[in-house]
Amino acid sequence: MTITIERTRTAPQPTRQQPAADPKPATGSFQTVQPDLEVTAPLGERYDEILTPEALAFLARLHDRFAHTRHELLAVRLQTRVDAANGRDPKFLPETEWIRNDTTWRVAGAGPGLEDRRVEITGPTDRKMAINALNSGAKVWLADHEDATSPTWANVVEGQLSLFDFLRGNLEYTSPEGKEYRVTASETPTIVFRPRGWHLVEKHLKFHDRAGRAMHASGSLVDFGLYFFHNAKALIEGGRGPYFYLPKLESHREAKLWNDIFTFAEEELGIPHGTIRATVLIETIQAAFQMDEILYELRDHCAGLNAGRWDYIFSIVKTFRSRGRRWVMPDRKQITMTVPFMRAYTELLVQTCHKRGAHAIGGMSAFIPNRRDPEVTERALAAVSADKRREAGDGFDGTWVAHPDLIPTARAEFDAVLGERPNQVDRLRDDVQVTAAQLLDIPSGSGEVTEAGVYDNVSICIRYIESWLRGTGAAAIDNLMEDAATAEISRSQVWQWLHDNTVTAEGTRIDQTSIVRIMAAAVADLPRFEGDRFDDAISVFRSVALEPEFPTFLTVGAYARFL
Template sequence: MNTTPSMTLERQRADAASARRPEPKPATGSFQTVEPRLEIAPAGATGGELVDRYGEILTPAALEFLAALHDRFAGTRHELLAERLQTRVDAANGRDPRFMPETAWIRDDASWRVAGPGPGLEDRRVEITGPTDRKMAINALNSGAKVWLADQEDATSPTWANVVEGQLTLFDFLRGDLGYTSPEGKQYRVTAEETPTIVMRPRGWHLVEKHLTFHDRAGRAMHASGSLVDFGLYFFHNAKALIGSGRGPYFYLPKLESHREAKLWNDIFVFAQDALGIPQGTIRATVLIETIQAAFQMDEILYELREHCAGLNAGRWDYIFSIVKTFRSRGRRWVFPDRKAITMTVPFMRAYTELLVQTCHKRGAHAIGGMSAFIPNRRDPEVTERALAAVTADKRREAGDGFDGTWVAHPDLIPTARAEFDAVLGDRPNQVDRLRDDVEVAASDLLDIPSIGGEVTEAGVRDNVSIAIRYLESWLRGVGAAAIDNLMEDAATAEISRSQIWQWLDNNTVTAEGTRIDQTSIVRLMAEAVAALPRFEGDRFDDAISVFRTVALEPEFPTFLTVGAYARFL
């Protein structure tokens, strides 16, 4: 393997060039222009179908709105994706992220503030995350959490059915008509007197929706943007209903790598509010800081979104993945130990979270903590006891550090998380007034990877292989959030597992037991992992192994495991 930065530079630059697309503009002179439009791809192996009630979401007016979004913003999206590729080339060749001198005026100006919470977002002490299928949505809405992160991103496998039916779930709930009957006949309904405020998370900028095709003014066809599709359909159908309910259209923005990407979202918000006749500033966004690049631009991201911003979230798992990905080929100094050794208490993670709280509070923004992966097991009291102890420690630390709220992935964890925040907040809705002037974080603190310590063990290698394959199998069947070994795994945690395998191979890593990690040993562990699992009709283990080989064993490192897997299999 041993791919050096220079070996991949030409390929990455070629990718960057191919990713660039100009903003569609009306042609002049002898070139004929056409009206931009967005249409459903023909039904078939990779096409979309208008089954059941899909036509209620994919209406002509909604598709026209999506086409307008793409007409104005698809070109900028492509330019920013090209900038991401160049940033990765720079990092591979030794250029570290930094606090940008050209935007120091934003960081140094103490006068500006963000819009802050909209109605229903003042108290966010416990947020429950989860996909938007009907059963999981009803459980979340009945959970007693303050906020439900309705996730169309890492907790959702983006099958055509999941994308459209997730929109139908939200559509029906906001019209008082959400129900579900299981195959066994069990009925689920929303019964809570007070339901959580919904904050919807669309897909990241790097993802497409291949079942919808955008035709630009020059007649060129391209896959639609997953971000614009998810945002656009939810906003178009539900913004006014949300406002009428006393809340509003609120969004979590994932995977941002720069303040320019934040500005693109802000421009989209301005356009969308004008298009639907909604007052400017009604939308509220919470940005996930889950890339190392974004960690150096938190002030700038808040500034670009200041008219629509409620806060930042510490997206811990994607953040760890981002660092492994960014520095994966920079030598042994950057090699990470076993995944379980990368905790929230290691120095570089402490620096990241403390800087996030400080940055948010000096700008009047909420700082929202991340999700502990531990989940309870109602059939195993010992597992539940360990999970509750781990979650208690995690949430006590977050509340003590100044976070205004936190995430959980299971309803049974809400009382535990709430108790820790209640102990700090009392009757206050948040602690934004706690400025954390005691925090001083330098660039070197955010990049202090060697201080993690720990080892790469044979058990850690085996766990990563097994977890990644089992998660991929689940994802390929359309289940994007999977309980594996009493941990909640989603796309972000699977990314850590496969990227660590790639890095260990690339650096000829030797385990603590003295075994060199090589392709032969990983292939053997793959076979052992699958052999130990029960096979069943319709399982996707063969496809999961194929995806894992591509994303963990090939010399070229795919930036996201979901991109190629989506193109091939969903």
């Protein structure tokens, strides 16, 4: 079954639910039509509660207004990648120096319920994971439709239903084994919703523009638009607000696009300007050079920045992958937050946020406690504690964890620094002076590429992709919560090591022969089962890690082929 919002080929009278068509015919042989959105996928139970005619009309207006700018900015990204490959390094922009030097402006800051963010839990929005997050005791739940969610049609719509139901007091879940899950916490985390990045489409929704052309909808606009349209007023009535994490930004122009979308959406629903609050993930090397400018463009809607460290590492590998040995990184597990270029990145983030009145939120602790192996858990908790102690000491206002059992450990480190204060935004880091050279100082990081590191990357990536293809975007692998970002690091490192002819610490040259040998060993160790997607996962891995061309995101091609 499919549902289509009827398109009118003559210009109707404008209404609040539908923008007016251009009364003049477009140039050419066709006539302008009313922009709309068409659902091209089967409807599951209750999907019509989310994909209402009014919600789809709202999404159509968002696309009519902003889809063209999105395409323009994606083209700019492509040129930026070409420039980097040709030797042009990112830099602090001279044309926006006035923004960085102006000490008078500030961002809107925390909205209601966002003042204290000392521990945030991240996770997908399926009903079971949503309930666990809401009962976790964290201050914030990052309800994730991006790296922790495989964007199957069911996950996209049913994740919206989970949030819709919670905000109306109806969220519950019964597992196939009969176990019942309900939200029982007396105080639930503030929800900050993360839509998909600008590069992703929603192929199950088709946008018809004013010229009658059809194209896949934007995943970003679909995720944002459905959540905002259905829930903004309920969130405000509940004493909080519509809050968002913005992923994968590469420039202040992309931040301005989001700000324009927020302003438009607030006007459409009659919500006061500035009600929306956004926290931007600084997870690309390009964005690291534009933190002030990103805050400035979003200043009426901005709460802070987050150190998205896994995607940040991936971005560096992707940007400089073909620039020679200077840019080759060691095993993934050796790229810690204390290596010089990562230290420079986080210190600049805290300084930039606090001088503008914004929250600085620290990075993910992805460890999954293993109750069958107390020694492994004890060592990991000690590492988590040290990581969060460093963040709190550096001035971060909060941090991320992937599992509820990590919350007490992370909270203890932030409690020790914050005490009863909700944050430490007033702690300015005037002692920090970070240069472009420090942000790009990859060679000073110690470490080596080992055969074990190559094997881990191959194995983890294939296992994660297999999970993603089955619809699970956050996968527990080897006591870590792997998501799309960590899989991206794994496959991009394999690509870089292969094309740079890197030699491992054991003396093995990484070439097609050695990778195929390692793949064979990793595949032999895979836990095969009925209905697994390992054959497809291996095919995806080959296409994103072993081919001469480097796909910018592994999820783009895999989504087009398999989801």
